[in-house]
Amino acid sequence: MIEFAGVHVRLGRRDVLRGVTARLTERRIGVVGANGSGKSTLARLINGLALPTSGTVTVRGMDTRRHAAKIRREVGFVFTDPDAQIVMPTVAEDVAFSLRRRGVPKDEVDRRVHEVLTRYGLADHADQPAHHLSGGEKQLLALCAVLVLEPAVLVMDEPTTLLDLRHSRMITGILRELPQQVVVVTHDLPLLADFDRVLVLDGGTIVADADPATAIDHYRNLLS
Amino acid sequence: MTDLTGVYVPGDSPLHRLPAGAKLLGLLLACTALVLLGSPVALGVAAVVVALLYVVSGVGAAAAWAQLRPLRWFAAALFALQFLIAGPATAIAVTLRVVLAVALAGLVTLTTRSSVMMASLERFLSPLRHVGVDPFRLSLLLSLTLRSVPVVAALAARVREAQKARGVERSLRAFAVPLVVGVLRHADALGEALSARGLDD
Numbered sequence: 001m002i003e004f005a006g007v008h009v010r011l012g013r014r015d016v017l018r019g020v021t022a023r024l025t026e027r028r029i030g031v032v033g034a035n036g037s038g039k040s041t042l043a044r045l046i047n048g049l050a051l052p053t054s055g056t057v058t059v060r061g062m063d064t065r066r067h068a069a070k071i072r073r074e075v076g077f078v079f080t081d082p083d084a085q086i087v088m089p090t091v092a093e094d095v096a097f098s099l100r101r102r103g104v105p106k107d108e109v110d111r112r113v114h115e116v117l118t119r120y121g122l123a124d125h126a127d128q129p130a131h132h133l134s135g136g137e138k139q140l141l142a143l144c145a146v147l148v149l150e151p152a153v154l155v156m157d158e159p160t161t162l163l164d165l166r167h168s169r170m171i172t173g174i175l176r177e178l179p180q181q182v183v184v185v186t187h188d189l190p191l192l193a194d195f196d197r198v199l200v201l202d203g204g205t206i207v208a209d210a211d212p213a214t215a216i217d218h219y220r221n222l223l224s
Numbered sequence: 225m226t227d228l229t230g231v232y233v234p235g236d237s238p239l240h241r242l243p244a245g246a247k248l249l250g251l252l253l254a255c256t257a258l259v260l261l262g263s264p265v266a267l268g269v270a271a272v273v274v275a276l277l278y279v280v281s282g283v284g285a286a287a288a289w290a291q292l293r294p295l296r297w298f299a300a301a302l303f304a305l306q307f308l309i310a311g312p313a314t315a316i317a318v319t320l321r322v323v324l325a326v327a328l329a330g331l332v333t334l335t336t337r338s339s340v341m342m343a344s345l346e347r348f349l350s351p352l353r354h355v356g357v358d359p360f361r362l363s364l365l366l367s368l369t370l371r372s373v374p375v376v377a378a379l380a381a382r383v384r385e386a387q388k389a390r391g392v393e394r395s396l397r398a399f400a401v402p403l404v405v406g407v408l409r410h411a412d413a414l415g416e417a418l419s420a421r422g423l424d425d
Contacts, residue, residue, distance in 0.1 A: 049416055069422070077420040083378075084413030087421070089370045090232055093339045098421050100339070101360070127234040131374035145421070 001025050002046055002153065002183070006055035009041050009204075016041045018204040019055070024183065026196035028175065030212065031185045032219050033201035039185045042201065043157045046183060047075035059153065073102075076146035076180075080158040082138035083131075085145070091133070092117065092126040095145045102149075116148045120174070136167025143174065153181045160188045189216050231370075232337050233283040239335040240281070244344035247332045254328050258321045264313055267320040274327050283334045291330030292323060299323055338367050364423075368414070379406045 002024040009017040017038045033039040044050035045057045048068035057064045059071050079085045088094040092113050099109045117123040120140050125133060133141060139159060146154065156175075160168040172191050175182055184191065192198050198215035200208035200222065208218035234240075239247070261267050278288045299319050306315035333341070342363035349359035383402045384393070392398040 047420060049420055072420065072422045079413065079417060079420075081413065083375055084410060085417040085420075087364075087371060087414065087418065088367055089338045093337060093367075096339060101422060127232065129231045129374070130371070131378070 001058075001060065002181075003058045004042075004045070004055070005058075007045065007052045007057060008054045009038070009045070009050060010053045011041075015204055017045075017052075020204075020206055021055075022199065022206060022209065024181075024197070027181055028195040028197075029181075029183045030192035030195045030198040030215075031183065031201060032187070032189065032192070032198060032216070034223065037201040038204040039201045040157050042199075043077075043155050043183065043185045046153065046155050047072050047077050049077065073149075074151055075153045075155060076149060076151035078139075078142050078146055078154070078156040078159050080161050082135070082142040082162075085142045086130045086138065089129055090126070091122060091128055091130055091141055094130055094141060095148050098145060098149050112148050116144045120144050120147075134167075136163050136170070139163055139167065139171065143171070147178075151180060153183070154178065156182070156184045156186075158186055158188075159184065160186065160191060189219075192216065231287075231334070233281075233287050233334050235282050235335065237281045237335065239277065239331070242335075244336045244340045245348065247336060248341075248344065251328055251332050255325050258324055261321075262317065264316040264320070267317055267324070270324055271320060274324050274331075277331055278327075281331060281335050283331075287334055288327070288330075291327055291334070295323060295326055333370070338370055342367055372410075372414075375410060376403075376407055379403060379410070382406075 004020045004022045007017055007020040008015065020038075020042065031039045031042060041050050045052060045064065046059060048064040048071050051065055059075060062071055062074075064071055086094050088097050095113045095116060096109050099112060104112070114123065114126070117126055120143065122137065122140055122144060125137065130138065130141060139162070143159075160171055163171065168188065168191070175184065175191075176194065184195075186192065192212045195212050198208075198210065198212045199206050200215050200219045202222060207222065208215045210218070242250075258267070258270060261270060299322065302322060303315045303319040306318045310318075342360075345363040345366060346359040349357070349362055352359060352362075380399075380403055383399055383406065386402065387393045387395065387398050390398070
């Protein structure tokens, strides 16, 4: 469970989030909002990449302010631009990177890397340079690098923004199958169609919190 | 895109099978020998040896050329300068030394996975743990450098295209400012991604 309690985030002179309170228990949760509404900051709060100026964020009972390292082991994060997330030169090495850092034995690293690359259709690219992949394949690689760690929660910040329709649909299909709790910040409204819950942010506050159809209607009205 | 020094080419050659530490030590010895070799004839023999090593590695001509291609203008300028200052024999020797050293370094990275290189470097640096240095972070630095080359090259290509589109391709400022801003943004995002992947645990 993820809980925001009276969360306020101030960056410079700007209040990015203002008094956000929510308890997220559903399996798939979407977050929508106009640019600058605070949705990416909300996502970053979940694994401690951003910290609240006041209020608390807890993930599975742990305060992000005090247990950032533990929380990052439980919460995987996928960024909009996979190029910023891929840190190793080849596909397999990038997926193996985080496992190595956690001291997983080499044989198990190899097995888990092969397994996740096969599951998401990247096994043939294992030894290829990551920068030779297409944008969609890079996003899949970024996802593999997170999922290989088997996080309890997956947070994705606009994962389909840079993708074509085919890869966007692929990500949608993957999200449907994942057993983890997933929080997705997005402008891609069809992606959220069968989610369990959608939050709408505006001006740093939650202005709607409902099922996808109701929340997206509210969002469309807000922007019209 | 140019694969400037450092993209592993899978293979099963003797060079691929050689431990990374041995290759790095060999590179060090070979570069020292290149400095000590004085005559163009001896360096010519060294060039043949390097070419044979590339053949043995089986990485292919394209990968080999990709190691040297970025060096071509620098090598030409170096040769011309040395030719004017010290004559043809020195110009050939100095230029060959640089080109062969780069080719050998390229061969090591082409036949060694960067994770294996990192592990080897970590072992080599492990005594530094006693003075508070994390060998993993140092070896990661090497990997990030290799990984950042194509990212920055792609960014530079995008900036060049944008310059052309706006008709300011001769402006150094129009090239440098967005490139520097882009590189800094990338560095910032990379730092955040490393945190998200647990590097600051």
